[in-house]
Amino acid sequence: MHADPKGVLTGVHFLDGDHACCEGTLAAGARFAAGYPITPSTEVVERFAWRIPTVGGIFIQMEDELAASIAIQGAVWGGAKAFTVTSGPGFSLMMEHIGYAAITETPCVFVNVQRGGPSTGLPTLPAQADMMQAKWGSHGDYSIIALCPNSPQECFDLTVTGFNLAEEFRVPVMMMLDECVGHMTEKVIIPESDQIAITPRRFTHESPEEFRLFKPKEDLVPDMVKAGDGYRFHVTGLTHDERGYPSMNVETQDRLVRRMQDKLKPFSNGRALFEAVDLDDAEVVVVSYGITSRVAQRATQMARAQGVRAGIFRIISAWPFPEQHIRDLAGRVKAFVVPELNLGQMVHEVERHTAGRAKVISVPHAGGSVHKPEVILKAILEAAR
Amino acid sequence: MSEAMLDTPLDPALDPTLDPMNNATNPVEPFLRMDRMPHIWCPGCGIGTTVNCFARALESSKLDLNKVAIVSGIGCTGRVAGYANLDSFHTTHGRAIPFATGLKLSNPELQVVVYSGDGDLFAIGGNHFIHAARRNMDIKVICVNNLTYAMTGGQTGPATPTEVISATSPYGVFEPSFNLVQLAEAAGASYVARWTTYHVKQLARSMEEVLHKKGFCFIEVLSPCPTLYQRRNKMGDGLDAMKFYKEVSKVRNGASTGECALTKSGEIVVGKFVDRDRPDYMELLNRQMTATLGERYATPEVTCSEG
Amino acid sequence: MQRGLSQLSHTTKLGLTEIRVAGFGGQGVILAAIVIGKAAAIFEGAYATMTQSFGPEARGGSSAAQVILSGEPILYPYVTQPDILVVMSQEAYAVFSKQLKPGGILIVEQDLVRIDHPPQGVRFYGVPATRLAEELGRKVVLNIVMVGFFAAVTHVLEPDSLRKAVADSVPPAMQKLNLQAFDKGFEYGAELVHRMAEGGGDAEQVLTLESEA
Known part of the structure; x- marks a missing residue:
């Protein structure tokens, strides 16, 4: 499917990476963002807050990054494509919810505009020191996708890609910008909406009676539903079986954790972006x-x-x-x-x-x-x- | 259904659905995931009672249950979402409210209920509680207050009264506790009530009321934890808790929440304290955007299509 | 691959040019840099990379933005030794003037910057941009007056591209005023260049210190 023209700012622009990333979220179909201000990432949501009321969606500034990173997941289960944006200290606070997104297979995007750390570090200056955190920051074994744009143009392009990959594999996707790319202004070409491919959500076609929330399809990724459609489903951060019910045994743990890792194998084998x-x-x-x-x-x-x-x-x-x-x-x-x-x-x-x-x-x-x-x-x- | 689920048959003669012998035809069954029974709660625990009341409130509310979602955090009450036969979300510790916020905003036709405990909602999640109340987010928060962290073994929480003995206050709690109803009112809640698990009818009625009320609604339910809280404080079992609630509770609808603080063994003021109409978050958002953007404002359509 | 400035105005293919615009907060330093970058990237089909200083240090006080222009993709994003320095405050002059490349161009707001020790081997142009902006009734457009002046004296970019970039970078209600500001700065610069070409270089306004041009 193609991008919804409502969100696509077709044209040639002179934008910084943060603003281009925001346009990428809109082109990708994100209609919900929750954020908490933090340098050098805030411009992404500032632009979203400015743009979204005329596109048709919601930006909410939450009370902290913990809230922002879980509000987006509530929105996803409500049926939205959603993301949050942060930098170093905020990224650290979001770690638990990256794990929650991983185990609940909630497709969502975390934009991290990396600055110098540790702790408050260098709020306005670049670093690339959250790379391992992006992969390993939440506890337990899980898999994520992380993308690293090197220009404002790529901040746009890869953000669209990031949303698409999140939907395809049902994983949290990290957009790992750095302050330099985020704050650098260059030419950004945004194509016509029919030139932007969008991966739709994998909504199930099964009836509520036959549907199992975490029953994997051939590609090891389960199909999805949204709240309010009569499926009466259960989502939990506990280890769960195919019905989504908590199941505290070794076999369930092994099956779930391995599948979460294995479902990304096609991506690592041959589809890596370089x-x-x-x-x-x-x-x-x-x-x-x-x-x-x-x-x-x-x-x-x-x-x-x-x-x-x-x-x-x-x-x-x-x-x-x-x-x-x-x-x-x-x-x-x-x-x-x-x-x-x-x-x-x-x-x-x-x-x-x-x-x-x-x-x-x-x-x-x-x-x-x-x-x-x-x-x-x-x-x-x-x-x- | 296990015994604990229905451990407070206050007056089965008046209400046959409260009769544990009658569970084969229990009318709350359609509201529960019976394939998940038995539940994990201890004998004498009050959480099951509150769930019973909630099921009855859902029934009498006549809401389309496909459009009701329940969100819990972590803890004993956090498990409620897992037993409710609704779209149900067992989230992370303290974050049920921000999750519910996202869910409600993306899919406004849902009635979103947050069902969690005192530790989850007021310690680790306290900041989210006051901000959701401030925004008058259209979610209904039911707090089962057992005055302790039960799931982890009975430690001191933000609502534990002073002088209580807990796993982490072996010499007695000395920190002041939160008065939850006062906090909710001060933060901006549209509706504030408190009941105990002794007050099943009033609680069910309050729950039904908030299911039809716009804005941020808060119900505190005092509920016994015989296994940890009562045992450590020599307060008896579940039945003793009911007797205690009956003895010390005073129904005072409209009472000033500032005068409703709880102590270890003093009076428990119950009732509906606040019921006011304030524009909720979505109304304020729509109003502001329409005022500033006029026809350029596009009403939020947040859910994505299939293709 | 770096080209000398002298070549820039004669080549159709834009050579690598590093520009720094600096002044104090509120002068529109960033917008001036955006206009220059946009003119190159959008209206001349070249490449431009703009960076700026952020954070508490950029709130009030000093403000600086850097633009790199090139006919080829720009790899290294930061300016190290600018070919052109545009300064609108004494502090910015003190901080940045020493970094200007030999043979480079120094453009100053002449009422705000006193040149005590001019760097050697640079071409120097002054413009009373604030005063010219005030003549238009709005002091805030001094940055666009500077851009117009920049267009006239540097020839790095087509004046028309810069003019389009100005129109593209301000709200519709402010377009007319800003275009007037651009034209005013441009005319002032063009006249200055003309006077220089006539050989009547006004020593007070144009100070050409040739050491290795």
Whole structure:
């Protein structure tokens, strides 16, 4: 299906990443947002609050991030496409509800515009240090999808993608912006609504008598219903059986937790989103994401000018990690260079899947700015030696 | 249906549905998920009594039950959602109200009831309670107040009266407790009432009343926890609790909520304290947007289509 | 890949140009930068990346925005050494003037900025933007006067693109006023450039310090 034209601001715009992300939510069909102000993410919901009354939907400013991150899930079970927006400290507060969305298979989107941490850290300056938190932040085993745009245009495009993936796999999707991308203003092209593909909610066609709320379909994802349609269903954060009823036994736990992980396998195997630049002959591959990928690209250009065959593997879907691609590359390149605005997070994944077959060089940065291209260049030159 | 579910047959002669021997034809069954029985509540616990009253309120309300949703947090009362044969949501600890807020706003034709305990609604979830009341969100909050955290073993909660012995106050509670009805009124609730599980008819009537009332409505139900609260404080069993409620309760409709604070063994003022009409959140939203945007305002249509 | 400024006005393909606009809060620094970026990105089909300072430091006090323009995709988003510096306050001048690239262009609000130690090897243009804005009856459009002046003296972007970007960036009710402000700044700049070309460079307004042009 295509986007509802009511929410699509077709045209060529000059927008920052936060505003572009908001337009992405509207194009994706989100008609409910709950948020709590926090720099540098608030512009997303400020724009939504400004836009939504003429599109037809609701923005509510909640009393805190705990409330915002569960209000959206109430809205989803009421039938809405919904999201919330936050940054570091707020993201930490939302962790329990990311777990709730995972176990209740509630499709929803969490936008996290990353700033320097820990704690209050650097409210107005960029970092990419919530990457592991996005994957592991809530307790227990579960799976999520995380996307990392590197421009305002991608903030729009990937937000639409994020909503679509949330609906397809019934998982919480994290939009992992960074302050730099969120606050950077560039040209953003928003297509006609009939050029924007939308994944509809998987509403069941079964009758209330035959329907089981958590009975997986062939793709391991169950179909969904909304409140008020006569299904009299039960949703719980407790371990539950296919009816949705609490069931505290080892077998149910094993079946549920494995399925929540397995249902994303098609996504990790072959559908991972990435960008490859100059990989064909590369001896050194810079693995990066978000704003760092742009700096990295300048560094690889500089390296090529010095005769070093450097390329870029840009991670777009960070979780599930595009492990197959790293494994494939590991067999044919000399080294990976991994710059990120943290002291080494995704580099561990690269190391894990390289399994010693290539050098892996971390280029850490504590955040507050971006790398100087020369710093990444230096690592590339070292790696090539 | 287990014994505990119907442990307060106050006067079976007057009301045959309260007769535990009559459970084969119990008229509340259609309102419960009978495939989930037996429930987890202890003998003498009052939660089942409140559920019974709620089922009867639903019945007499004549509401389309497909359009009633129930949301609970975590705790003994948090389990109510799991037994109600409605669209039911067992959410996270303290967050039933914000979940209900999202549910109601996305699907306004639903009547959304939050059913949870004193610890869930007023300690971990206290901030959400006052803000939903402030907004006059159109949800109905039923708080089963057993004066303790029962699910976790009887610790001190925000409503535990002073001098009570609890698992975490072995030498007696010394912190002041919340007066829940006063808090609800001050925060802006449209409807505030308090009953005990002794007052089943009044409670059922209040529940029915709020199912037809717009805005943020709050009912506090004092309910015994014989296993933990009463045992530790030598207050007897479930039946002793009923006797106690009967003895110390005073029905004072319209009483000033500020004079309704609870103590360990003092008077329990019950009744309907507040019943006022305030525009609810959606009404205020529509009013403001229409005033500022005129015809450009698009009435919210939040639910997504199938394709 | 960096092009000298001298080439910019003669090439149809926009070379990498780093611009910083700075002043104090309330002067419309950010909007000025948006107009410049928008002119390039939307009305000239080039690339533009704008960044700005945020947070408590951007509330009142000083304000700064950076725009990078290029005919090719912009990778590194931050300005390090601007080719063009537009300043509207003494403080901004003190902070940023030393970072201007040799051979770069310095544009100042001449009534608000006193140039005591002009950086070496830059071209310098002054405009009484606040006064010109006041002549239009609204001091708030001084930022757009600056943009008009910028259009006339730098030739980095087509004046028409900038003019369209102005119209596109303000509410309809404010369009006429802002376009007047743009034209006023542009005319002032064009006249200045003309006088310079005639060889009658007004030393008080134009200070060309050539060291490596």
